[in-house]
Amino acid sequence: MAETRYQLVIGNKNYSSWSLRPWLLMKRFCLAFDEIMVNLRGPSRHEELVQNSPSGLVPALRDEGLVIWDSLSIAEYLAEAHSELPLWPEDHDAKAIARSVSAEMHSRFFHLRNEMAMDFARIRPARDVSDGVAADIRRVIEIWRLCREKYGSGGEFLFGGFTIADAMYAPVVSRFRTYDVKLSDYGDDGTAAQYAKDLFEMPEIGEWGAASAKEISHQEG
């Protein structure tokens, strides 16, 4: 049987945090796909979004005639379509917690998302953060620590091996790096900083970062 080849509709790599999530997941698990890029800062952005995604938002995944939208439902769709791959942790309890922390990322952290927009390839000077952002950072640290300590012994990721939960938190790692967030100022005992470092060293993250840098150099050039 021929291998499934998906099409993933994404936004600009430097800015589109939601797009990074399924892209990283698919790269990591070697799921074949073509990228369709919508320039979220281009003049025909609205038309392109509506044409490519029922919600008018990216990411969206095309599997033959089927279009699936929203990062978490794309991840769930892929986990079901490739049940032979450990997109979620295999252990019953770990899987339930991985789903909880992924859903929490998907539905919360508004302060962090709004006040520290992803700007993947840039490093910005550290600045004062609002109480809301500080609370979000503390909660992220708490989640990473819980996962690493309770479920992470088999590897360097939240549940040991890389899963959907790591893909969901990858843009947060990028934000911490861009805005020079010192995790130890927010109660990290080193666990969260180490996790962030390990995730950022993934070759797939390097690939996304190189493409992000190229995008912004074209904008600035």
Ligand SMILES: N[C@@H](CCC(=O)N[C@@H](CS)C(=O)NCC(=O)O)C(=O)O
């Ligand atoms: N809940 C959605 C959020 C998707 C979203 O907000 N995507 C942004 C880009 S990161 C978007 O498409 N914005 C449209 C625009 O900029 O016009 C998901 O998880 O996929």
